[in-house]
Amino acid sequence: MAYKPQYYPGNTSVAKNRRKHMAGDLEKMRDISDEDLTAILGHRAPGSDFPSTHPPLAEMGEPDCPVREVVEPTPGAAAGDRMRYVQFADSMYNAPAVPYWRSYHAAINYRGVDPGTLSGRQVNEMRERDLEEFSKDVCQTEITDWGLAGMRGCTVHGHSLRLQEDGTMFDMLDRRRLEGGVMVMDKDQVGVPIDRKVNLGKPMTESEAAKRTTFYRIDNVSFRSDKEVIEHVQRVWELRTKYGFVPKA
Amino acid sequence: MADPRFKKAMETKYAKEWGSNKCGGQAKNKITDKKTKYLRLGYTQNPRKVEMAKCGAAITKKRGLQAYDPKLHLAGIPMGQRQLTPYTISGTDIVCDGDDLHFVNNAAMQQEWDDIRRTCVVGLDLAHETLEKRLGKEVTPETINYYLEVLNHAMPGAAIVQEHMVETHPALVDDCYVKVFTGDDTLQDEIDKQFVINIDNEFPDNQAKQIKATVGKTSWQAVHIPTIVTRTEDGPGTSRWMAMQVGMTFISAYHMCAGEAAVGELAFTAKHAGLVEMGDMIPARRARGPNEPGGLSFGHMADIVQTSRKTP
Numbered sequence: 001m002a003y004k005p006q007y008y009p010g011n012t013s014v015a016k017n018r019r020k021h022m023a024g025d026l027e028k029m030r031d032i033s034d035e036d037l038t039a040i041l042g043h044r045a046p047g048s049d050f051p052s053t054h055p056p057l058a059e060m061g062e063p064d065c066p067v068r069e070v071v072e073p074t075p076g077a078a079a080g081d082r083m084r085y086v087q088f089a090d091s092m093y094n095a096p097a098v099p100y101w102r103s104y105h106a107a108i109n110y111r112g113v114d115p116g117t118l119s120g121r122q123v124n125e126m127r128e129r130d131l132e133e134f135s136k137d138v139c140q141t142e143i144t145d146w147g148l149a150g151m152r153g154c155t156v157h158g159h160s161l162r163l164q165e166d167g168t169m170f171d172m173l174d175r176r177r178l179e180g181g182v183m184v185m186d187k188d189q190v191g192v193p194i195d196r197k198v199n200l201g202k203p204m205t206e207s208e209a210a211k212r213t214t215f216y217r218i219d220n221v222s223f224r225s226d227k228e229v230i231e232h233v234q235r236v237w238e239l240r241t242k243y244g245f246v247p248k249a
Numbered sequence: 250m251a252d253p254r255f256k257k258a259m260e261t262k263y264a265k266e267w268g269s270n271k272c273g274g275q276a277k278n279k280i281t282d283k284k285t286k287y288l289r290l291g292y293t294q295n296p297r298k299v300e301m302a303k304c305g306a307a308i309t310k311k312r313g314l315q316a317y318d319p320k321l322h323l324a325g326i327p328m329g330q331r332q333l334t335p336y337t338i339s340g341t342d343i344v345c346d347g348d349d350l351h352f353v354n355n356a357a358m359q360q361e362w363d364d365i366r367r368t369c370v371v372g373l374d375l376a377h378e379t380l381e382k383r384l385g386k387e388v389t390p391e392t393i394n395y396y397l398e399v400l401n402h403a404m405p406g407a408a409i410v411q412e413h414m415v416e417t418h419p420a421l422v423d424d425c426y427v428k429v430f431t432g433d434d435t436l437q438d439e440i441d442k443q444f445v446i447n448i449d450n451e452f453p454d455n456q457a458k459q460i461k462a463t464v465g466k467t468s469w470q471a472v473h474i475p476t477i478v479t480r481t482e483d484g485p486g487t488s489r490w491m492a493m494q495v496g497m498t499f500i501s502a503y504h505m506c507a508g509e510a511a512v513g514e515l516a517f518t519a520k521h522a523g524l525v526e527m528g529d530m531i532p533a534r535r536a537r538g539p540n541e542p543g544g545l546s547f548g549h550m551a552d553i554v555q556t557s558r559k560t561p
Contacts (some may be wrong), residue, residue, distance in 0.1 A: 163284045164286075165286050172330040191323070
């Protein structure tokens with residue numbers, strides 16, 4: 001039988017969702033076109049070539065290096081793309097992704113990614129074309145609910161703020177909002193207006209978000225309700241504390 | 250049981266109007282709400298921000314060079330897209346704007362910073378032992394009183410045993426003083442009241458009892474050098490300034506020889522052996538010596554903060 005990693009313990013819906021995110025086993029929820037995605041990322045004009053910071057690796061003549069022989073460059077690295085970023089803020093009111101889980105998801109399932117985890121937001125940096133491929137996955141799948149999450153390069157506050165009356169997460173720059181039952185975005189990540197209204201699909205209902213979230217919350221699935229998780233976390237902390245401590249040695 | 254203070258603070262912050270933020274009015278918030286009405290009232294909802302904007306505009310006009318203007322925030326989107334809410338200072342009922350808690354705007358924070366940097370505690374017992382055992386001098390409550398009198402003259406930067414010295418102007422250094430504290434009631438009674446920090450008077454009974462039991466029969470000087478000195482020097486300068494003046498005062502008060510070896514012992518006591526600084530040295534990459542607020546552990550900071558003493 002092929003080895004199947006179990007990324008996270010527990011039997012609650014939150015624990016199961018956490019495993020799904022880590023395994024990259026994400027349900028597609030909506031379609032966002034390549035051009036729309038490029039527009040909201042705001043790194044280059046839709047339809048333009050990828051700018052580069054160095055010639056393609058094949059033309060550069062790389063030094064003789066066994067590691068370079070073993071590791072195949074990502075398409076973006078091979079082409080010499082710029083490093084670019086995508087950052088999401090996720091509401092603590094049952095957004096699908098906890099910042100840490102965005103990092104786990106990116107680091108486990110994608111190559112050439114530099115994840116940065118913060119308390120209420122998470123940024124991933126990679127070569128531009130790799131970034132677009134990655135962003136498409138996270139924008140279209142259940143890891144992102146555009147009502148409770150937002151693609152935000154700056155002015156990111158929202159994670160711990162109360163939701164707006166319409167149930168969506170507050171955005172000071174009003175980059176994306178609920179219009180006619182769907183989320184639309186008419187500014188890029190850093191709030192610069194774009195030439196289109198990108199349809200990001202329907203936000204999740206409250207009950208659906210509660211079902212798909214990776215947040216433990218006392219008013220939904222509480223952390224302490226999952227015995228296996230508690231045991232695991234306590235074991236990890238115990239081992240970390242004792243690590244390397246051998247009194248008899 | 251009374252409502253927890255935290256709950257009250259949160260209600261003040263989120264469920265009552267502050268300035269014209271309409272927090273408790275139009276937005277009708279309860280602290281348990283998960284949703285709210287975002288009114289996007291901008292900075293004018295907050296009187297302090299309005300005052301700052303007016304002041305910034307006046308400075309711009311006066312100096313002919315751009316100063317503070319809240320409309321420059323985010324290319325024209327001013328702060329205040331959510332309610333600008335106040336803060337309750339813990340342990341008190343004081344409610345204030347966030348801006349008032351910026352250390353640049355807050356005189357109390359600056360005073361606290363200064364007080365930490367300009368303060369050190371130095372023991373008297375080692376010095377007294379040196380005087381008695383090594384030099385055969387008599388140390389009595391009278392000599393201690395005289396010593397403290399001289400020290401409060403000298404500590405601000407005055408000369409004692411030297412001639413033709415420059416000195417600091419007393420009006421610039423009137424915040425400088427030295428007082429002593431001890432857990433020994435008999436000794437305390439014999440020292441001039443002006444020089445004593447009476448633990449019983451300064452702390453609630455239970456805290457005073459604990460402190461006195463810990464201090465016991467030992468006696469200590471709480472030294473506060475002039476603020477103006479520590480603002481020009483750095484944290485570690487405090488103990489050096491103190492040790493210089495303590496050394497000179499011992500020489501004068503106990504009629505010592507200025508060059509005798511025991512002076513070195515007293516200097517060592519003041520600079521190292523009997524010295525308690527407020528903070529440790531900060532990691533070298535931040536390049537600050539001891540006695541800076543950054544080197545103060547949170548536990549000590551919690552002791553220094555006076556809330557539990559003033560409002561037990």
